[in-house]
Amino acid sequence: MARTDAMVLGAGIVGTSIALHLAKRGLKVALVDRRAPGEETSYGNAGVIEGNTLLPHPFPSGFGALLRVALKRATEANYHLSFLPQVAPWLLAYRANSTFERRLEFAELMRPLFSRALAEHETLLAEAGAERYLRKNGWLKLYRSEKAFAATARERELATKYGLPHSVLDTEDALALEPALTPTFARAVHWSGAASISNPLAVTAAYAARLSALGGSVLQGDARSLCRAGRQWALETDTGALEAEAVVLALGPWTPDVLGPLGLDLPLAVKRGYHRHFRPRGNASLARPVVDIELGYCVAPMEQGLRLTTGAEFAARDAPKTPEQLDRLMPQARKLFPLGAPVEAVPWMGCRPCFADSRPVRGRAQGHAGLWLACGHAHWGLMLGPVTGRLVADMITGATPFCDPTPYSAERFMQ
Numbered sequence: 150m151a152r153t154d155a156m157v158l159g160a161g162i163v164g165t166s167i168a169l170h171l172a173k174r175g176l177k178v179a180l181v182d183r184r185a186p187g188e189e190t191s192y193g194n195a196g197v198i199e200g201n202t203l204l205p206h207p208f209p210s211g212f213g214a215l216l217r218v219a220l221k222r223a224t225e226a227n228y229h230l231s232f233l234p235q236v237a238p239w240l241l242a243y244r245a246n247s248t249f250e251r252r253l254e255f256a257e258l259m260r261p262l263f264s265r266a267l268a269e270h271e272t273l274l275a276e277a278g279a280e281r282y283l284r285k286n287g288w289l290k291l292y293r294s295e296k297a298f299a300a301t302a303r304e305r306e307l308a309t310k311y312g313l314p315h316s317v318l319d320t321e322d323a324l325a326l327e328p329a330l331t332p333t334f335a336r337a338v339h340w341s342g343a344a345s346i347s348n349p350l351a352v353t354a355a356y357a358a359r360l361s362a363l364g365g366s367v368l369q370g371d372a373r374s375l376c377r378a379g380r381q382w383a384l385e386t387d388t389g390a391l392e393a394e395a396v397v398l399a400l401g402p403w404t405p406d407v408l409g410p411l412g413l414d415l416p417l418a419v420k421r422g423y424h425r426h427f428r429p430r431g432n433a434s435l436a437r438p439v440v441d442i443e444l445g446y447c448v449a450p451m452e453q454g455l456r457l458t459t460g461a462e463f464a465a466r467d468a469p470k471t472p473e474q475l476d477r478l479m480p481q482a483r484k485l486f487p488l489g490a491p492v493e494a495v496p497w498m499g500c501r502p503c504f505a506d507s508r509p510v511r512g513r514a515q516g517h518a519g520l521w522l523a524c525g526h527a528h529w530g531l532m533l534g535p536v537t538g539r540l541v542a543d544m545i546t547g548a549t550p551f552c553d554p555t556p557y558s559a560e561r562f563m564q
């Protein structure tokens with residue numbers, strides 16, 4: 150049986166970044182996935198590395214908003230009726246976390262991570278020779294009505310307090326930044342400190358290649374074969390059995406598949422999301438990701454085409470795709486963006502792994518020596534992968550963590 154210092158299970162952006170940080174500190178690391186690095190959730194996102202994330206997405210407030218979701222008229226959310234009883238406790242907890250005070254608490258607890266996210270990516274992108282995928286020209290949020298713009302005033306006040314650069318634009322100024330948009334919106338905000346990635350899959354693959362260059366192994370195997378072997382953890386891979394004293398579970402939405410058999414239960418849910426690529430109409434293009442705030446979707450320029458990503462769908466992780474949100478929003482999206490023919494025959498679907506307080510879990514798994522958790526990165530996993538990599542590597546190697554990891558501990562669910 151082959152021995153290694155640490156095994157990281159799950160080669161999404163989170164697991165790959167952790168493995169890379171461990172290898173940079175001289176550990177012998179194996180990164181194991183059933184697929185190639187970055188091919189699941191970390192492939193299909195909107196690519197935004199926000200320099201401005203402060204508040205989590207709130208539960209819809211007000212009777213009108215809830216009714217639109219309930220009647221399946223909302224573009225920003227969808228659900229499977231048969232799944233509601235199962236997800237109801239999680240939704241109630243999410244709602245309890247949606248008061249402004251709780252969202253403010255999230256902003257404070259997550260700031261040490263969000264504020265370092267871009268710098269951590271820049272370091273890894275440079276080391277992996279992948280800087281060409283990074284755009285540092287911000288992102289644009291569009292408001293169709295003055296009312297919707299006014300409703301986000303507190304977020305902008307908070308951004309000013311934290312020193313996050315943003316400019317409020319009228320339609321004309323926004324068109325100067327993105328001439329291909331149709332002026333069907335009233336206001337825009339340009340968050341100039343944000344960055345974005347033009348090919349998230351290629352970035353995770355580049356980080357995995359860097360790991361190999363540093364002597365790490367990138368292997369295929371099924372994480373569900375993980376078991377205890379004395380003081381070690383053992384795993385079957387396609388190239389044979391592997392043992393390590395430390396193992397990190399970075400399986401994104403699949404984390405419960407391995408935790409459950411170990412007797413660990415974390416309240417992780419998924420917000421499913423869809424994307425579809427479109428060829429631009431004529432010579433039109435976008436320079437940066439653009440969000441249609443009221444309708445709750447984003448269009449980001451990717452190497453594969455203009456990628457339209459949807460908001461949340463509450464349904465079982467493995468239930469068949471139901472891209473109704475795309476059907477609902479496409480007529481409006483086509484009026485605003487220069488979207489030509491779709492690139493793929495069917496939309497892609499992925500699952501954002503989320504806890505009800507929107508904070509991830511990073512740290513030890515209680516009662517299982519050598520078992521570490523890194524999951525629940527919700528809407529921000531691409532952005533936070535490298536900063537999570539640093540923090541988890543700090544903890545595993547016994548270095549002083551660059552920030553207090555307590556707010557991200559799994560123990561918050563055990564009280």
Ligand SMILES: Cc1cc2nc3c(=O)[nH]c(=O)nc-3n(C[C@H](O)[C@H](O)[C@H](O)COP(=O)(O)OP(=O)(O)OC[C@H]3O[C@@H](n4cnc5c(N)ncnc54)[C@H](O)[C@@H]3O)c2cc1C
Nearest residue numbers: 161163183190191194195196197372401422529530531532
């Ligand atoms: C539509 C959409 C838009 C988004 N937009 C953004 C954005 O703009 N910015 C941002 O920062 N984030 C965004 N996100 C969120 C982000 O994509 C996720 O938070 C992130 O990809 C999670 O990464 P991960 O490594 O935890 O999970 P994953 O990328 O899903 O990685 C988990 C890995 O575990 C592997 N695995 C699972 N089961 C097993 C098993 N049994 N054995 C071996 N391997 C296994 C999988 O193959 C996979 O590679 C978006 C998500 C969606 C769905």
